[in-house]
Structure formats: C-alpha cells, structure tokens
Amino acid sequence: MRIILLGAPGSGKGTQVKILTDHFKVRGISLGDILRQEVKRNSPLGGKVKEYMQEGLLVPDEIVSLVIEENINNEGFILDGYPRNVSQAEKLESILNNKNLSFDKAIYLDVSENMLITRLSGRRVCKVCNANYHVKNMPSEREGICNICGGELIQRNDDKPEVIKKRWVVFQKENASLMDYYRQRDKLVIVDANKEAEEVFQAIVKNFNYGKHSCL
Ligand code: AP5
Numbered sequence: 001m002r003i004i005l006l007g008a009p010g011s012g013k014g015t016q017v018k019i020l021t022d023h024f025k026v027r028g029i030s031l032g033d034i035l036r037q038e039v040k041r042n043s044p045l046g047g048k049v050k051e052y053m054q055e056g057l058l059v060p061d062e063i064v065s066l067v068i069e070e071n072i073n074n075e076g077f078i079l080d081g082y083p084r085n086v087s088q089a090e091k092l093e094s095i096l097n098n099k100n101l102s103f104d105k106a107i108y109l110d111v112s113e114n115m116l117i118t119r120l121s122g123r124r125v126c127k128v129c130n131a132n133y134h135v136k137n138m139p140s141e142r143e144g145i146c147n148i149c150g151g152e153l154i155q156r157n158d159d160k161p162e163v164i165k166k167r168w169v170v171f172q173k174e175n176a177s178l179m180d181y182y183r184q185r186d187k188l189v190i191v192d193a194n195k196e197a198e199e200v201f202q203a204i205v206k207n208f209n210y211g212k213h214s215c216l
Contacts, residue, residue: 001024001026001076001077001078001104001208002026002076002077002078002079002101002102002103002104003020003077003078003079003103003104003105003106003107003204004079004082004083004092004103004105004106004107004182005017005078005079005080005081005106005107005109006106006107006108006109006175006178006179006182007108007109007110007111007193008109008111008116008168008171008175009116009120009164009167009168009171010111010115010116010117010119010120010123010164011109011110011111011116011193012109012111012119012193012197012200013030013080013081013109014030014032014033014080014132015132015138015197016080016109016197016200016201016204017030017078017080018132019197019201020078020201020204020205021078023201023205024076024078024208026075026076026077026078027075027076027077027078028077028078028080029068029071029072029077029078029079029080029082030080030081031064031067031068031079031080031081031082032053032080032081033130034067034071035049035053035059035064035067036053036130039053045063045067048063049063053157053158054157054158054163055163055166056158056163056164056165056166056167056170057166057170058084058085058170058174061085061087061088061091064082064088065088065091065095068082068091068092068095069095072095072096072099072101073099074099074100074101079092079103083178084171084174084178085174085177085178086174086177086178086181089178089181089182103187104187104208105187105188105189105207105208106182106187106188106189107189107191107204107207108179108182108188108189108190108191109191109193109200110190110191110192110193110194111193111194112194113168115194116164116168117164119134119137120159120164121159121161121164122134122135122136122137123155123156123159124140124144124153124154124155125153125154125155125156126146126148126149126151126152126153126154127151127152127153127154128146128149128150128151128152129146129148129149129151131146131147131148131149133146133153138197140153189204189207191203191204
C-alpha cells in the first residue's frame with residue numbers, strides 16, 4: 001500500500017493521513033511535520049527551511065527531496081505534502097524506481113477556497129504531540145488542551161491570514177500541471193474533500209481493494 005495525498009493547504013491531507021495509517025497499518029510520511037520538527041529542534045536542516053515555511057513558500061526541491069529519499073524504504077506509506085510540483089513528482093518517481101518500488105494512487109483532496117480558509121484559520125495543533133484540531137469542526141474536549149497528551153494547543157505560524165493567502169497562490173501555481181502529471185499516468189483519483197472527515201476517508205478507501213485485516 002503506497003498512496004500519495006495531494007491537495008491545497010487545509011484540504012485535510014494531515015487529517016486523512018492519520019485515519020488512513022491507522023486503517024491500513026502503514027507509515028505516514030508528512031513532510032510538513034518532519035520539517036516543522038527540524039525547525040523546533042533548531043537543527044541545521046531546520047535553519048535552512050524555517051524562513052521559507054514562515055513565508056508560506058515552498059522549500060527548495062533539492063532540500064525536500066533528500067528528506068523524502070531518507071524516509072522511503074520498501075515498506076508501505078501514505079505520503080502527505082510531497083510532491084508539490086512536477087519536478088518533485090519526477091524526483092519521487094526516480095527515488096521509487098531506484099528502490100524497485102511503485103505506488104498505487106495519487107489521491108487529490110479537492111476543496112473550495114472558502115473551505116480551506118475556514119479550516120486553516122480555525123486549526124489548532126498540539127505544541128507537544130502535534131495532534132490536529134479545529135475550533136469548530138474538531139474541537140478538543142477541553143478548550144486549548146490536547147485530548148491525547150494534555151499539551152497546549154496553538155495556532156501554526158503559517159495559519160495567519162496573510163500567509164494562508166500566499167500558500168494558496170503558491171499551490172495554484174503548481175497544482176494543474178502536477179495533476180496532469182498523475183492523470184497522464186492513470187494514477188490520479190479526485191475526492192470531494194469539502195465533506196466531513198469520515199466521508200472523505202470512505203471516498204478514499206473505496207479506491208483500494210485491501211480489507212482492513214489483509215494489510216496487517
Ligand atoms: P504542510 O504542513 O504540508 O502544509 P500544507 O500542505 O499547507 O497543508 P496543511 O498542513 O496546512 O493542511 P492539510 O491539508 O494537512 O489539512 P489538515 O488535515 O491539517 O507544509 C507546510 C510548509 O512546509 C509548506 O508551506 C512549505 O513551506 C513546506 N513544505 C512542505 N512540503 C513541501 C514540499 N514538498 N516542497 C517544498 N516545501 C514543502 O486540516 C486543516 C484543518 O481542517 C484542521 O483543523 C482539521 O482539523 C480540519 N479538517 C480537516 N479535514 C476536515 C474535514 N473533512 N471536515 C472538517 N474539518 C476538517
């Protein structure tokens with residue numbers, strides 16, 4: 001089971017990765033989370049990517065490709081946040097080919113611009129364990145406190161209105177050609193992601209023949 005999740009900021013990639021990895025018992029690789037951890041640790045990689053992320057810009061391809069290469073082995077995966085342009089898609093293809101691997105589908109989570117603004121402006125994440133909430137759609141049991149670890153819930157720096165706008169512009173610039181890339185390879189599946197998370201999950205899962213237990 002190898003799935004690539006594509007979609008705009010706020011389309012629900014991170015949310016679906018958590019549900020899908022649990023369902024299929026495969027590893028989730030969320031590039032944004034990996035990079036944010038590096039920034040938090042003040043690592044050399046974190047230092048290189050911090051400014052791009054704060055500004056809502058893409059980190060240069062050569063940096064992120066190395067991170068992906070390190071994280072892909074011959075196990076299954078759900079990949080979130082990579083690729084974001086055709087050059088990254090080509091790089092991913094070559095990484096997989098070199099490891100004699102293939103992937104099943106590229107799932108595009110399709111959301112309206114209004115929906116992603118509502119989702120991103122209301123998103124809260126746990127400072128400690130990174131769990132994801134939404135003030136209205138998926139609130140924590142106690143306001144501002146993570147259900148899982150009791151950590152403080154905060155707003156991501158790049159969820160401020162001016163940065164959300166920039167991320168949307170960056171996404172639109174690259175998205176059509178990236179979708180064409182996977183459409184031409186007969187790998188693209190488009191899912192209406194304006195619906196509730198459970199419905200989106202069901203729409204994704206029906207594209208795969210694997211039963212829950214066959215993947216264990
Ligand atoms: P990254 O962290 O990947 O950000 P993103 O792609 O902008 O996506 P988000 O995490 O904002 O949204 P999401 O689609 O995961 O939505 P979520 O599930 O959280 O990347 C951050 C930065 O890292 C980039 O800007 C760039 O700088 C850098 N970077 C990353 N990858 C890179 C690459 N390949 N190349 C170069 N640079 C790269 O949901 C959002 C909210 O909505 C949550 O509150 C959630 O609870 C809620 N929600 C989700 N689904 C639903 C639903 N169905 N119904 C109701 N609410 C929902």
